[in-house]
Amino acid sequence: MMNLEQSTYLVEVDKYKSITKAANNLFVSQSTISMSIAHLEKELNIIIFKRSKTGVTATANGKKIITYAQNILNELKNMNEYAINCSNNLASTIKITSAPTFCNSILIDIVTELLTTTPEIHIDLKENNNEHIIQNIYNGEIDIGIIGHLCDSKDRILNNLDKKSISYEEFYCGNVNLYLNKNHPLLYKNSITLQDLSNYPLVSHQYLLKHWTNPLQLKNLASEFYNYESIKIIIQNSNLIAIMPDIIEINDYSINAGLIVRLSEVELNTKVCYGCIRSLKNDILPAEKKIIDLLKSKCDQIYIP
Incomplete structure (x- = not known):
């Protein structure tokens, strides 16, 4: 009869297509996993994996056994979460991966508050892009994902989610603006044209x-970067103009100190939204609910004049 340890081994080996990688991830020896799976195959009289020099792949029968193993692990996790919910115990580790801009502007305040007021909640916080965050939720590697997207592309984002297993809740929607340094020549003009x-x-x-539709049909798009912090440094030291979401104004030194200024005279008619995704396969933990409620409350209070 397959036990929990063997269920874990099967799922991990199938995930990595490698006994070596599975062993490293589980901090056990390769021989331990190999012997355990071999014993299970003998007991069930089924070949679960085909071995080769390039790795291992599940057989047709093996895929069904692995599905049963994954279901066993899922049910065990659900049972543990249910028990925690019954006791309303906040003590748990919550894994969160966020879009960098939201993390720097809003999420970091929530984490700071929790560390101060609710130390029993341990937070594993990382930053990544939408594609990786969605994949992390699918794989059960994180509990909460915060993604950002242009409002015009919301349908495209939602179409990429399996609505049967992932929920999405929008927290914040703001404007995309033009930003420049405080001494930029355009700030001395009475009016600004295209x-x-x-x-x-x-x-x-x-x-x-x-993903931007460029409603003003601006032609002078020079460079693209992978984080807004680099962009802010560049425009502070040049006459380049940056296109950025207004959420970057929150908790930002360069904005608060007046080193970077929003060009309010020009409206781009573009909005960007941020929201939370989480798996529906598992019941929400009290700690997760507390974090999400804090995020909602924080976003409801945002005011950018």
Whole structure:
């Protein structure tokens, strides 16, 4: 009869297609996993994996056995989460991966508050892009994902989610604006035209430029970067103009100190949204609910004039 240890071994080996990688991930020896699986195959009289020099692959019968093993592990996790919910115990480790901009502007305040007021909640916080965050949720590697997207591309994002297993809840929707340094020549003009803008190269985030519809048909898009912190440093020291979401104004020194200024005279008519995704396969833990409630409350209080 297959036990929990063997169930874990089967799922991990199938995930990595390698006994060596599975052993490293589980901090056990390769021989321990090999012997355990061999014993199970003998007991069930079924070949679960085909071995080769390039790794291991599940047989047709093996795939069914692995599915049973995954279901066993899922049910065990659900049972543990149910027990925690019954006791309303906040003590747990919550894994969160967030879009960097949201993390720097909003999420870091939530983490700071929790570390101070609710130390029994341990938070494993990372940053990544939407594609990796969604995949992490699918794989059960994280509990909460915070993704950002242009409002116009919301349907595309939702279509990439399996609505049967992943929920999405929008927290914040703001504007995309033009930003420049405090001494930029455009700030000394009484009015600004599209021709004025065309005299200065525009820079922005790679994701934004990839999905932006460019409603003003600006032609002078110069460079794209993978984080807004680099963009802010660049425009502080040049006459380049940055296209960025207004959420970057929250908790930002360069904005608060007046080193970077929003060009309010020009509206891009573009909005960017941020929301939470989580797996519906598992019941929500009290600690997860507390974090999500804090995020909602924080976002409801945001005011960017």
